[in-house]
Amino acid sequence: MADIIEQMRRRYLESMDWSPAFKSGITAIEALGRCLIVTSHPSAALIKLGEESGYVRERLPVLLHDCAVMGMDTFMDTQMRMSTIVREATELMEPSGPVISLLHFSI
Numbered sequence: 211m212a213d214i215i216e217q218m219r220r221r222y223l224e225s226m227d228w229s230p231a232f233k234s235g236i237t238a239i240e241a242l243g244r245c246l247i248v249t250s251h252p253s254a255a256l257i258k259l260g261e262e263s264g265y266v267r268e269r270l271p272v273l274l275h276d277c278a279v280m281g282m283d284t285f286m287d288t289q290m291r292m293s294t295i296v297r298e299a300t301e302l303m304e305p306s307g308p309v310i311s312l313l314h315f316s317i
Contacts, residue, residue: 245278
């Protein structure tokens with residue numbers, strides 16, 4: 211039974227194209243880093259956005275810093291949610307868990 215489950219898990223994981231997910235994380239982190247670098251430069255404080263830009267924030271560094279903070283908050287929220295998924299999936303796949311019980315019942 212364990213072999214069947216392992217084969218199912220392996221087939222599922224191998225069929226996934228993980229590259230877009232991994233690349234998007236790297237791209238997002240790079241963008242956050244650039245926002246933080248730009249906002250840390252002293253001359254960035256002099257850049258003022260025009261009224262026609264429509265942004266609530268008046269200065270570019272403040273806007274970029276807000277974006278970076280929002281991005282970091284999003285990563286932290288995603289980490290917490292992924293931890294929940296891992297924990298629940300682990301519980302479901304335990305030898306006495308419901309998935310294994312259903313597999314035993316169906317065979």
